[in-house]
Amino acid sequence: MNTLSRFALAILATAWFTTAxxxxxxxxxxxxxxxxxxxxxxxxxxxxxAVKGVERLETNIKEGTVIVTMKDGVTLDKxxxxxAVKDAGFTLNGFKQVSPGDSQ
Numbered sequence: 001m002n003t004l005s006r007f008a009l010a011i012l013a014t015a016w017f018t019t020a021x022x023x024x025x026x027x028x029x030x031x032x033x034x035x036x037x038x039x040x041x042x043x044x045x046x047x048x049x050a051v052k053g054v055e056r057l058e059t060n061i062k063e064g065t066v067i068v069t070m071k072d073g074v075t076l077d078k079x080x081x082x083x084a085v086k087d088a089g090f091t092l093n094g095f096k097q098v099s100p101g102d103s104q
Contacts, residue, residue, distance in 0.1 A: 024055060025070035030081055031094030035064040040090070047084040051076070067098065 032044060041059040044066060048057055053074030058067040070076055078095045085092040 025053070025072045025074050026076070027067055027069045027098050028076050028081065029094070029096050029098045030066045030068060030085065030092060032064050032066060032085055033091040033093045035059070035061055035066075035090065037061065041066075043088040044085060044090060047088040048081075051080055051084055064093075 035041065035044065038061065041061055045057050045059060048054055048066065048068055051068075053070050053076070054068060055071045056069040058069075059065075060067075068076055068081070078092075081095055082092040
């Protein structure tokens with residue numbers, strides 16, 4: 001593969017990843033009481049993944065948080081998040097929208 005082909009491939013890959021990142025919808029930080037182990041995380045992730053429009057979850061057991069990223073054009077309301085967490089057997093202690101990549 002010549003240098004020009006590699007350069008073109010690199011540009012296409014960068015454009016694809018950038019488009020994918022920009023296409024992600026809003027993210028929300030959920031603070032969950034009792035999130036203490038991988039089994040707990042699995043239960044919450046299972047319920048949250050069942051919510052229509054969820055694209056990605058990032059669970060931090062140490063902090064007791066879950067970052068929920070929705071699909072482009074879809075939002076998550078507190079009542080829906082609270083019900084999913086409750087269905088998993090836990091309590092939602094905090095809910096706020098965050099910037100992409102922000103886990104604070």
